[in-house]
Amino acid sequence: MNNLNEKAQGKAMGLTACPSCNKLNEIKYLRCSRCDTLLLVRDTSSLQKSWALLITAAILLIPANIYPITMLTDRGRIRYDTIYTGITHLVQSDMFPIAIILFTASILVPLLKIVGLTIYLSAISFRLPISKKMLMVGFHIIEWIGRWSMLDLFVISITVALVNMGQLLDAKAAPAATAFALVILLTQMAAKVLDTRLLWDRLESKDDTN
């Protein structure tokens, strides 16, 4: 207990937390004493997995935004809407609050999530001198807000199920919906698989007081 100074890493003390139940274990054991999960002191491969998922998501973000996400038949006329034009239609029909909610959930959040995770992963991979505390705050925000992108998909599923009156008024989903769903799934997984402890090890040589 005497060597418990303020800035000690658990790894340096021969201790590690179980990845599943967070119980304290000694590094020499293979499995957690409480839940039998394999102990991983650091999951170094998680960085590669996270990069792979993130790059795939970034590529899919392009079709998700340029292809139409809904198809609306209104009295015989067919109108295709991308995420962006759908929001501009809402603005034109004076529904600002809804437009802001949808803009945040389907354009701002996915974009910020990909940019944020790219910065975060580059900071680990290329040892960028960015404040670790700020990175971690950003990471927690990304983890929490990422789920809200599902809003658009829920709205589409409700609309498609309700509005089906043939030529008169009919809503259908369009190809971007799948790409958008995959963007959400992959970015959430990229944040989920990453072992954030890597950040705090790698930058140890730099000033870590902030």
Add this chain to the structure above:
Amino acid sequence: MERDCIDDCVILCRSCDLVVRKRALPSGARALCPRCDTVLYDTPYCSINGMLALCITALIFLAPANFLPILELHFFGSVRTTTIAEGAMAVSQQGYWIVGLSVMLTAVIAPALLILSILSQILIIKYQLHNAFFRNVLKRLLAYQSIISQLSMLEIYLISILVSVFNLSDFADIFLGMGTFCFSMLFIVTLFLQREYNLEHMWNMLDE
């Protein structure tokens, strides 16, 4: 012996692996990691009987919330209704099965699994079923708990019902029904259940 002492008074931050000395907390307070602000632990606030009551309430609302229509649309005399699952099916049938599957998973399956999983954990702990089989079940359930609660997105679905109402009220008349009420209640009860539930505390009960 020294190890036992370390076990009780030290905790490792799961995000940055910092060694933190445990302290007693006043009720309602949370301990954050001093280096990276991740939540480390909070005061055990998880009353088994309270959670059991919330679980049973949630179970009562679960069926009507999923089988009664959540929205009703009237358009020149024709009436359309939908449940959550029908919405997911409609998207799947147009070929977007990934979208349908994710809607089904996050709005129907995960919330139901969440409630059933917490209910079984509580029953095992409350009736002190200590044989190997039940201990194993409890371990498995606790290990999957965090992923299930992340997948369950009732709050987002509730907001998207509101967004759809505003969106569609331009074209047609929209009515909320008993299903919408049951769904809102399910959301509120699950919210309180998740506030009351504490994974760390449940793992400790396994040790006892």
